[in-house]
Amino acid sequence: MLELTMAAVSAAEAGATAGMLMADAPSEPGALLRVGRDRSLCRLSTPDDWLFVSRVHLEFSCAQDGTWQLTWLRGSLPEPSSEVRLTLGEYAHPVAYGGTVALPRGGSGEVVIQDRTAPRSVNVGFYHEVR
Numbered sequence: 001m002l003e004l005t006m007a008a009v010s011a012a013e014a015g016a017t018a019g020m021l022m023a024d025a026p027s028e029p030g031a032l033l034r035v036g037r038d039r040s041l042c043r044l045s046t047p048d049d050w051l052f053v054s055r056v057h058l059e060f061s062c063a064q065d066g067t068w069q070l071t072w073l074r075g076s077l078p079e080p081s082s083e084v085r086l087t088l089g090e091y092a093h094p095v096a097y098g099g100t101v102a103l104p105r106g107g108s109g110e111v112v113i114q115d116r117t118a119p120r121s122v123n124v125g126f127y128h129e130v131r
Helices: none
Strands: 002-010 021-025 032-036 058-062 068-072 082-088 091-095 100-102 108-115 120-128
Touching: 002 032, 002 058, 021 032
Parallel strands: none
Antiparallel strands: 002 021, 002 120, 032 058, 058 068, 068 100, 082 091, 082 108, 108 120
16 A cells, blocks of 8 residues: 655745645555646645646556556646655655656655745655555
8 A cells, every 4th residue: 555645835834734635545556646736636636826736746656566656747848847856764866857766665755846936845755555
């Protein structure tokens, strides 16, 4: 099972955890969890006016072997309005626009969508529970 928690944070709310959203999905081939502004397509949705986040920005997908991967989906613009980084332990790794990275099996970490024009971010924590 992959568990996600999401917080949308602006400069005025830094450090606040109120309003966190949660979603999970079983580690079954083809399972998907999406993050973005479109509530009809995404299990975790950001504020509608946070345009640095695409309608469907991130996709967590489960492979045939039960491992999970993260894809930063390309939006309608050639250059993104945000940056995405994956933090595992002490290390932060940038995720390429349109790129896919594997998540550690049985691991945890955080994915941050950072606005390039304002002190706002979407912080998505993940935990892969292996049974």
